[in-house]
Amino acid sequence: MPEGHTVHRLARTFDTLFAGQGLRVSSPQGRFADGAGVLDGRRLVASEAWGKQLFLGFAPADAPADAAAGLPADVSDAQVRGVSSASDTLWLRTHLGLYGAWTFAGAPDAPEVAHAIGAPRRRIGERDSVPTSAPPSSDVWEVPEPRGQVRVRLLGVHAVADLTGPTACEVITTDEKRVVEARLGPDPIRDDGDADAFVAAVGRSRVTIGQQLMDQAVVAGVGNIYRAEVLFRAGVDPLRPGRDVPAATVRAIWDDLVVLMRDGADHGAIVTTRPADRGAGTVAEGGAEPVPAPGRGQTRQNTDGSPDAVPSDQAFYVYHRDGLPCRVCGSPVLVKELAGRNLFWCGVCQT
DNA sequence: TTGGAATGGACAA
DNA sequence: TGTCCCTTCCAAT
Known part of the structure; x- marks a missing residue:
């Protein structure tokens, strides 16, 4: 249940967990199948919050990898660094509304995210809970099954993020993002x-x-x-x-x-x-x-x-x-x- | 098992 | 102003 502070926290979390990685994007629930197909395989190059809106920027899958950890502050930075141009970046715009939530789970080697990841699995934007992943001894991370009505799942190298109950969830261009921000x-x-x-x-x-x-x-x-x-x-x-x-x-x-x-x-x-x-x-x-x-x-x-x-x-x-x-x-x-x-x-x- | 309530917002009239 | 949508949790039946 987010006011703006939660969404900014989320933006930081995505940066920490997924920056620069190619992500598998899916829609276990099916209601975002088309959008997920468009983003699948792309690389996360930006993670921004404005008010209650979260914007995740995805570069084409074949864009050059950015070795440095951490995401550019904005698309213009991304351009400067050759990561992705504004025109070929696509954005996942999500708004949690009254009861949307992102749930994170991670492998034992995933970065700590303000205690929001690892066992026990924890949901940012809402409640905690629920068991998790793999036994610590296992060297292959067992990705947890989606729980509930998961609109979007983002799967990276060592972490997964599930979105449930958003009031908005769509893929937009950089121009369209500007239109949203202008309002x-x-x-x-x-x-x-x-x-x-x-x-x-x-x-x-x-x-x-x-x-x-x-x-x-x-x-x-x-x-x-x-x-x-x-x-x-x-x-x-x-x-x-x-x-x-x-x-x-x-x-x-x-x-x-x-x-x-x-x-x-x-x-x-x-x-x-x-x-x-x-x-x-x-x-x-x-x-x-x-x-x-x-x-x-x-x-x-x-x-x-x-x-x-x-x-x-x-x-x-x-x-x-x-x-x-x-x-x-x-x-x-x-x-x-x-x-x-x-x-x-x-x-x-x-x- | 059902039904409110919850930190939101879009849209119609 | 009213209506509808999204999903989960917990108190009341």
């Missing part, structure tokens, strides 16, 4: 993220700031969690029209997104609470933290498993905390359905 707003995780463009877009519309943050043409990569959390941290009422939010505040929201989302990409989990506001989870005094409502499971996150990770029930100020006391002021966190999505906020702290 996207700036991405706070990318170095080319344009803060001015974000501030300007928000300021010229009376659409609420809460809705604008979910609009990928305004800012790419923000989802329901970052939307709720960044507005809480800024003390801004999500229902305020964008043009009524001071430009300096909008700028501060961007700056906060840069920090939060890059941290999310590095660690695999969204954590927005400041340490002082965590504790048992609520205002300093006044009794025990209420137990979260039953049936409201923990928000699943694909962390890097580090032992000092913030527990998921302490990671957020307002997301999925409706009815619970605000961590700062103690008043109940509010929830309201807006444009088909749940919006969470504190009616006291956010004005």
Whole structure:
């Protein structure tokens, strides 16, 4: 379940596992058989994320191999290095939507991917799980069977990646990729993220700031969690029209997104609470933290498993905390359905 | 065994 | 605004 940070993490993972390799591409489920046939045998020469979109660049199978590990930062670099020209590169564009996921498994000698590979098999963009591959003693890696509805399988030298449940999965040209990117707003995780463009877009519309943050043409990569959390941290009422939010505040929201989302990409989990506001989870005094409502499971996150990770029930100020006391002021966190999505906020702290 | 819910988005009206 | 699609997991029957 990806917001932009997950997709950037995925891009890094593909780089680590498959950079420069010729890949076997298939569609176990069958729904991407044509596209898989086009890409099969091509070599992965780029791995990019923009917002929630993942672009994997494939050079023709007969293009000269690139000895150096790591992928060029973009196609123009690839051209300079003679790896692949923009015109003969094909891109696999995928978007995970609400419940798509990439699952990785690797041979014992595969590179570690932020604890996301090897036994146990782990799924990035969703849940962990499931046994894996070969006994460590075996010197031939036994590739695991696809599990579930696998739209695309990429098989490299020592690792395999399976895609399930994407909302988008298609092969496009470099020109078509540019068209997709032109529709996207700036991405706070990318170095080319344009803060001015974000501030300007928000300021010229009376659409609420809460809705604008979910609009990928305004800012790419923000989802329901970052939307709720960044507005809480800024003390801004999500229902305020964008043009009524001071430009300096909008700028501060961007700056906060840069920090939060890059941290999310590095660690695999969204954590927005400041340490002082965590504790048992609520205002300093006044009794025990209420137990979260039953049936409201923990928000699943694909962390890097580090032992000092913030527990998921302490990671957020307002997301999925409706009815619970605000961590700062103690008043109940509010929830309201807006444009088909749940919006969470504190009616006291956010004005 | 069934049915919501989930961190999305495209498209129609 | 509403409807539909994609897939999995877990709580409720």
